[in-house]
Amino acid sequence: MLRNDYPGQVCSIARSLEVVGERWSLLIVRDVMNGRRRFDELQKGLGVARNVLSSRLARLIEEDILERRAYQESPQRFEYLLTEKGLGLWPALVALLAWGDRYSPDPNGPPMLIVHKECGGAVSDRGICEECGKVLHARDARPVPGPGLKGAIDNAEALAAR
Amino acid sequence: MLRNDYPGQVCSIARSLEVVGERWSLLIVRDVMNGRRRFDELQKGLGVARNVLSSRLARLIEEDILERRAYQESPQRFEYLLTEKGLGLWPALVALLAWGDRYSPDPNGPPMLIVHKECGGAVSDRGICEECGKVLHARDARPVPGPGLKGAIDNAEALAAR
DNA sequence: CCGAGTTAGTTGCTTGACGCAACCCAGTGT
DNA sequence: ACACTGGGTTGCGTCAAGCAACTAACTCGG
DSSP: OOOOOOTTOOOHHHHHHHHHOSTTHHHHHHHHHTTOOSHHHHHHHHTOOHHHHHHHHHHHHHTTSEEEEEEETTTTEEEEEEOHHHHTTHHHHHHHHHHHHHHSOOTTOOSEEEEETTTOOBBOTTSBBTTTOOBOOGGGEEEEEOHHHHHHHHHHHHHHHO | OOSSOOTTOOOHHHHHHHHHOSTTHHHHHHHHHTTOOSHHHHHHHHTOOHHHHHHHHHHHHHTTSEEEEEEETTTTEEEEEEOHHHHTTHHHHHHHHHHHHHHSOOTTOOSEEEEETTTOOBBOTTSBBTTTOOBOOGGGEEEEEOHHHHHHHHHHHHHHHO
């Protein structure tokens, strides 16, 4: 994605996409949500160029979606945490995850599942617990590896073994 | 080969974004959902370059999100319609709309609201009717102009009057 | 019959964001 | 002392996005 303004658009979807519609932005938010908080961790996990990661993190901080905080002095080391606004993206991520799983399914099954921390129930495309029916938020749920992940790991090992 | 893919990502969010994460893609889907079906209509409404619109439409058709159909012969004229897969993006769009309205509010109020066709109730960020509590789908809801739209129109008129 | 308008694109040129690799710097382990 | 790690920045080439002009098939008004 190139420039990030959609001139003349009077629509909250367009405004949202100005902020998180750039390539990598939503994936960075997803990774931070899943506990990846450090620069190198994010860079290796995503395979994004370091300069691009750097500029995306700066933009996400500017937009108050992430917060940068030192987790140790000497040497200074930083971690990135989600703000409330950042956590507010959870329903959109869940919807995209569910859409991908439903309409472009992995033959091995979904690579990642989201479960309700409290009761262990599966989370629907609307971010609702299918077990207890509660409308959940980012902190109420956690990701667990799904059956599709195994296939991907086998695949990666086969590639590495060549 | 390295075109729009997020290499090494085993995640349905990443796979979803490969398809709809490109600039304009989601806005095109939104417009088609709101009844804009023709090339020129989309081009004027979005302000996107014609060649970019052309290539996005081709990609969305290739991914089975849109369908191209002639609505008249002689001269041949085409319209673009959403498939089931395309309609399946509705919850994600609703979540992004709600996120924009909540965390980057327009001073005049939201420019667009979504209401449940059946009972007229407002639709929540999860695509649930706040009136009757039903979990809705794309066809159950319609957009209505919100208070923020008036401000934008006034603004546009002020610009035009100069 | 001629020219203007509508719809649906395609072509060609230019710019700028992204990917890649290399480099930098401070501190730390060996 | 030297390499390694974490957290970036710099420089360069490529490819996608923006802009404008052009094509093409058909219709309509004078």
